Amino acid sequence: MSGARRHVQLESPFAMHRGGQLMQPTIAYETWGTPVGRGDNAILLFTGLSPSAHAASSPGDPSRGWWEYMIGPGKPIDTDRFFVICINSLGSCFGSTGPASIDPGTGRPYRIEFPLLSVEDIVTAARSACAALGIDQFHTVAGCSLGGMDVLAYAAMYPGTYRNLISISAAVHATPFAIGIRSLQREMIRSDPAWEGGWYGDDAGPKEGMRLARKLGVMSYRSGEEWLERFGRSRIPETERAGGVPLGPEFEIESYLEYNARRFIGTFDANCYLYLSHAMDLFDLADHGDGAVETAVQAIDARRALVAGVTTDWLFPVAQQREIGALLDGAGVDVALHELESIQGHDSFLIDEERFAPMVERFLSADTP
Amino acid sequence: MSGARRHVQLESPFAMHRGGQLMQPTIAYETWGTPVGRGDNAILLFTGLSPSAHAASSPGDPSRGWWEYMIGPGKPIDTDRFFVICINSLGSCFGSTGPASIDPGTGRPYRIEFPLLSVEDIVTAARSACAALGIDQFHTVAGCSLGGMDVLAYAAMYPGTYRNLISISAAVHATPFAIGIRSLQREMIRSDPAWEGGWYGDDAGPKEGMRLARKLGVMSYRSGEEWLERFGRSRIPETERAGGVPLGPEFEIESYLEYNARRFIGTFDANCYLYLSHAMDLFDLADHGDGAVETAVQAIDARRALVAGVTTDWLFPVAQQREIGALLDGAGVDVALHELESIQGHDSFLIDEERFAPMVERFLSADTP
Numbered sequence: 001m002s003g004a005r006r007h008v009q010l011e012s013p014f015a016m017h018r019g020g021q022l023m024q025p026t027i028a029y030e031t032w033g034t035p036v037g038r039g040d041n042a043i044l045l046f047t048g049l050s051p052s053a054h055a056a057s058s059p060g061d062p063s064r065g066w067w068e069y070m071i072g073p074g075k076p077i078d079t080d081r082f083f084v085i086c087i088n089s090l091g092s093c094f095g096s097t098g099p100a101s102i103d104p105g106t107g108r109p110y111r112i113e114f115p116l117l118s119v120e121d122i123v124t125a126a127r128s129a130c131a132a133l134g135i136d137q138f139h140t141v142a143g144c145s146l147g148g149m150d151v152l153a154y155a156a157m158y159p160g161t162y163r164n165l166i167s168i169s170a171a172v173h174a175t176p177f178a179i180g181i182r183s184l185q186r187e188m189i190r191s192d193p194a195w196e197g198g199w200y201g202d203d204a205g206p207k208e209g210m211r212l213a214r215k216l217g218v219m220s221y222r223s224g225e226e227w228l229e230r231f232g233r234s235r236i237p238e239t240e241r242a243g244g245v246p247l248g249p250e251f252e253i254e255s256y257l258e259y260n261a262r263r264f265i266g267t268f269d270a271n272c273y274l275y276l277s278h279a280m281d282l283f284d285l286a287d288h289g290d291g292a293v294e295t296a297v298q299a300i301d302a303r304r305a306l307v308a309g310v311t312t313d314w315l316f317p318v319a320q321q322r323e324i325g326a327l328l329d330g331a332g333v334d335v336a337l338h339e340l341e342s343i344q345g346h347d348s349f350l351i352d353e354e355r356f357a358p359m360v361e362r363f364l365s366a367d368t369p
Numbered sequence: 370m371s372g373a374r375r376h377v378q379l380e381s382p383f384a385m386h387r388g389g390q391l392m393q394p395t396i397a398y399e400t401w402g403t404p405v406g407r408g409d410n411a412i413l414l415f416t417g418l419s420p421s422a423h424a425a426s427s428p429g430d431p432s433r434g435w436w437e438y439m440i441g442p443g444k445p446i447d448t449d450r451f452f453v454i455c456i457n458s459l460g461s462c463f464g465s466t467g468p469a470s471i472d473p474g475t476g477r478p479y480r481i482e483f484p485l486l487s488v489e490d491i492v493t494a495a496r497s498a499c500a501a502l503g504i505d506q507f508h509t510v511a512g513c514s515l516g517g518m519d520v521l522a523y524a525a526m527y528p529g530t531y532r533n534l535i536s537i538s539a540a541v542h543a544t545p546f547a548i549g550i551r552s553l554q555r556e557m558i559r560s561d562p563a564w565e566g567g568w569y570g571d572d573a574g575p576k577e578g579m580r581l582a583r584k585l586g587v588m589s590y591r592s593g594e595e596w597l598e599r600f601g602r603s604r605i606p607e608t609e610r611a612g613g614v615p616l617g618p619e620f621e622i623e624s625y626l627e628y629n630a631r632r633f634i635g636t637f638d639a640n641c642y643l644y645l646s647h648a649m650d651l652f653d654l655a656d657h658g659d660g661a662v663e664t665a666v667q668a669i670d671a672r673r674a675l676v677a678g679v680t681t682d683w684l685f686p687v688a689q690q691r692e693i694g695a696l697l698d699g700a701g702v703d704v705a706l707h708e709l710e711s712i713q714g715h716d717s718f719l720i721d722e723e724r725f726a727p728m729v730e731r732f733l734s735a736d737t738p
Contacts, residue, residue: 224546
């Protein structure tokens with residue numbers, strides 16, 4: 001476990017957005033920098049589906065974080081000036097309460113009896129966690145992918161508590177294509193007999209289903225353009241091919257997907273994956289505006305917003321970033337919209353430092369705390 | 370079984386392109402129209418991965434064919450003028466010999482002991498079948514998707530036997546992205562315990578793996594743009610949702626995928642799917658030119674070629690159609706390249722009559738037999 005990770009217990013019971021409640025839920029988080037006041041220099045950072053709160057290295061945990069190039073002293077999110085708090089989503093499995101956690105009511109893991117998870121729950125839990133730490137105002141609320149959905153929900157739910165928004169590769173709601181992809185991933189997991197209807201044991205679980213689901217995930221997170229450049233039609237050397245697999249892997253791209261999938265198994269709980277994935281499908285900003293996103297955004301009172309995405313992203317297409325930009329603009333927010341030509345698809349924000357770092361740096365340096 | 374389906378037995382042994390041989394292989398086909406000479410008015414039509422030879426209705430089989438709008442009296446492929454022969458691919462399961470057929474050497478189905486299948490085998494078997502019928506010259510060799518790969522292979526392998534080519538939504542070789550998608554589909558099938566290492570019984574087989582693989586197939590064949598228009602975020606009515614499936618289907622897009630997947634199970638043999646899918650990954654036109662596609666196309670002596678694809682196709686992207694067009698043009702073929710703005714993705718040729726019908730009609734009417 002990360003030496004930089006901290007935990008805070010939320011007030012109990014914690015009512016869930018779509019019904020049910022949690023007793024004594026915990027939120028894991030990490031911070032960088034020093035807070036000023038109630039959050040004058042605070043950046044609240046939400047994550048995508050799978051990362052932990054370890055967004056960057058620190059003395060307590062020198063390992064690389066998922067946004068290492070972005071966060072740190074002198075970096076675009078400059079921790080000499082900003083206090084950054086990254087939240088492990090409610091429903092995840094890196095210290096925050098989720099389906100793999102013990103239900104205090106039964107003494108067993110929640111598993112599939114965890115209440116239905118919504119983006120709104122992630123947001124409310126994060127806000128409650130920050131409040132418990134004495135931070136209830138934010139210079140900026142930021143996030144990528146699912147984290148960007150969190151940002152939009154936060155903005156609609158808690159006006160008056162933030163100055164700026166950063167929404168990267170997000171959506172006001174998922175496209176049917178993204179829902180189709182995620183629905184199939186969930187089905188691969190549920191179809192694995194080792195899922196056992198959700199009641200697998202602590203050291204067991206649907207490893208095969210998770211391995212296949214992760215491969216589809218990696219495909220949806222990257223782009224054909226990138227793989228054409230990186231892999232083309234390169235073959236796995238004959239000596240390294242799995243023996244005895246009829247019609248088995250032969251191309252480097254297959255080896256890359258296998259490597260990525262195997263790395264994921266065992267690090268992420270299957271039920272947590274199902275709940276978080278499902279929450280992404282269910283999220284609709286329009287729910288905060290009587291069914292109309294145009295109404296929902298009227299509550300948003302950010303001064304400025306950075307809205308960005310990439311042209312090779314087919315899970316959260318760039319048209320969805322334009323939609324977010326136009327909606328916020330219509331609500332009176334000063335919007336900086338960036339359509340980046342990164343080649344790495346949806347995952348570009350993790351990789352393409354060259355395009356993302358200066359963009360974020362410029363946005364934040366225009367409003368220094 | 371189709372009343373219009375005919376069978377022809379090929380000379381035996383039939384040597385396979387990548388090794389092994391078949392004894393007494395059979396090719397199933399259907400024809401429309403009346404042949405002139407040795408094929409002055411003949412159109413050889415290859416299919417995609419999953420269709421049978423039933424491309425259009427006829428008195429012998431009045432059911433709709435997979436290219437019904439395209440083929441028939443007075444239609445773009447006008448059977449009052451042309452003799453059309455559509456081939457069920459070697460390795461498939463609609464009358465042609467494939468992994469589900471009985472191996473005459475053992476009296477049992479081949480299953481996973483079927484020799485490795487290549488696009489070149491499909492092409493050679495088709496040519497042999499036509500020759501057995503007295504047709505060894507073609508006015509036009511045509512195909513879509515895998516069938517378009519067949520067209521390119523045919524053109525490189527049998528110069529001097531065709532005047533025109535029609536290659537729709539094809540590729541000189543698969544992209545790593547397409548390989549990744551198909552490789553994952555194959556893995557879903559192989560991961561189903563009911564696959565039994567390829568040795569399932571006649572009425573058994575990996576239904577669950579096929580169902581999941583087909584869903585990914587449908588996703589890869591269509592486009593996000595189409596689904597946004599058709600489904601948006603429409604929900605399955607509460608009363609029609611599967612009861613008791615935790616985190617189960619909720620959106621119309623999920624219901625559509627399920628319907629399509631279930632319709633496919635039981636109609637297509639799992640091993641045939643594995644072999645044909647794998648053949649698509651393996652195909653490389655460059656193999657016919659010492660590793661260079663530019664060399665391979667030098668053998669192609671078509672007068673004219675229609676090369677077409679659609680902008681929303683991400684399995685065989687439009688850039689690959691441009692590549693085919695440029696290569697054929699470089700080989701001295703008079704190329705008509707069409708980049709169509711159909712919204713249905715790779716499958717557009719099956720659906721978008723409005724764009725595809727006039728295009729094919731114009732191409733063929735410029736060289737009437």
